[in-house]
Structure formats: structure tokens, C-alpha cells
Amino acid sequence: MDRTALDRLNHIYTGQRRVLVRSLTSIVGSMAVAEDLAQETYLKVRAALAHTQVQHLEPFLFRTARNLALDHLRRERRQGAVVGQGDADDDLTRIAADTPTPEAEVGDRQLLDRLEQAMSRLTPRQRRVMVACRLEGRSYGEVATSLGVSTSTVQKDLKDAMAACLGSFMAGPRQ
Secondary structure, three states, rough: OOOOHHHHHHHHHHHHHHHHHHHHHHOOOOOHHHHHHHHHHHHHHHHHHOOOOOOOOOHHHHHHHHHHHHHHHHHHHHHHHHHHHHOOEEEEEHOOOOOHHHHHHHHHHHHHHHHHHHHHHHOHHHHHHHHHHOOOOOOOOHHHHHHHHHHHHHHHHHHHHHHHHHHHHHOOOOO
């Protein structure tokens, strides 16, 4: 990836992050979901920059965020429709069991192993931030307070950790 494109993205994302989160919150109705979508937006745009040159990066960032928010709303609507159709308990007993096949279990185990490898390459603070924000669902402010760092440090650590994990999956399996 072109280093100047990444620097431009980082500058724009850092400068426009609050506006981006506010915009996403107005679409999805949840600050927590908007925070997640903002992080996902950064990662998607960063991945796109590895393959394409983008002349107007800021509008591209906001368009990507809007598309991700709309995709999120569509998924929510579909899930709600599926749950809403099974009003009677009888309907629920006719749904196939949601147990994975042996092949899916092996694939999931391999993905988990790759994630563990990627996480092991993070700094201890990045690991703590990733676990606290993504697995425990804690806010940036809570994590910053517990670690004795600023909220922006937590955001940067999370961005770097997610980028490293995404990079390990995009690079393919290690032998």
C-alpha cells in the first residue's frame, strides 16, 4: 500500500471520526454499533487502498460507512423478519438444528488458530484493548480509565490491533 495514501486515510479518519460516528449513529440508532461500524469502515477503506487508488478519500470513507450502516440495518431487518415469522412454539421445533458440520468445525478451528497467532503478535496493551472493547463490549472511556491512558490511545491501539488481525487473515494461512 502506498504510504502517503495510508497517511491521508489516517489523517482524514482521525479528523472526521466524531462526525463519522455521529452520522452512523443517526442511521443505525446506536452509538455502540456506530463505533463498531466506524472501525469496520476504516478497515474496509484501508483494504481498498491496498488495491485501488482513491482520488477523493473523504467522500469514499463516508460512502463506505453509509453502505456498511445500511447493510447492518438490512441484516437486522432480515433477522427480525425470521424471528417474527415463528410466532408459535410449534414453528420453532421444525427449524433444523444449528450444529456445525465436522468440516465447518475444522475450518472454524483453523480460523481461531490464525486469530490466536495474530493476537500473540500484538503488544500486551493492544491485546487488552482488543479483548476489552470487542469481546467484553466495554467503552473506550472505560478501557482508557482502567489502563491509565487516553481515549485516543485506546482507539489507536484498537485500530492497530484490528488492522494486524485483518492483515493476518488477508495474507493467508502461515505454514
